[in-house]
Amino acid sequence: MRATLIGVVALSAMLGACADDNVGPNLRTGEAAYETIPAPVGAPRVQDYRIGALDTLDIVVFQEADISTRGVVVDAAGVISMPLIGRIQAAGNTSTQLADLLAAKLAERFYVNPQVTVTVASSVAQRVTVQGDVKEPGIYPISGPTTLLDTIALAKGESEDASLREVIVIRYIDGKRMGAVFDLKRIRRGDDADPAIAARDTIIVGHSTGKSAWHDILRAAPLLAGFGVFAQF
DSSP states (O other): OHHHHHHHHHHHHHHHHGGGOOOOTTSBOHHHHHHHSOOOOSSOOGGGOBOOTTOEEEEEETTOTTTOEEEEEOOTTSEEEETTTEEEEOTTSBHHHHHHHHHHHHHHTTOSSOOEEEEEEEOSSSEEEEEESBSSOEEEEOOSSEEHHHHHHHTTSBOTTEEEEEEEEEEEETTEEEEEEEOHHHHHHTSSOOOEEOTTOEEEEEEOHHHHHHHHHHHHHHHHHHTTTTTTO
């Protein structure tokens, strides 16, 4: 009788824990989640990336090797230094915008129609953080268009106790911290769109206490069987 009671209590705890997939009131879910963290629309616009502090730039002036320079590091204040131009604000501009600024400065130095190309060689800003129930939580660099499934793959996938219905994406929008919850199962089935992930996003994969309790029971099964817990059902 006592063994039966232990088994019933364990099972009840496990089933009760399955209701732990609650979402915080400040996180958007369902269709509203895609208003905060939208799915990719149309062709990716790589040129929209804005240069940040500590990014490394390659700056090439067509047919002007003497003033072209590679490996230019944007300092902590967002500024770079260029021959003949001096210091100029780089952070906050896209590559195209910065190229136009540099071309205008060179034109003031009597260069005729200078053609400038700016390429972001490496970016500290282009990283995402993956936390929670994934196999390898951490900070990962991204390049080009990236989706939620891509970032989970970077972290080697979800753990066995992950709550796939509670995958949170946190993003700063206009200085405000916003969050949305996505259902990874629905995304993988193709029922929901795979949301686009931006640099500096944080992805948190939820924990299912129900799965964890069940796995604990399975791991303890040999020991419990030794005490006759399951034999008396």
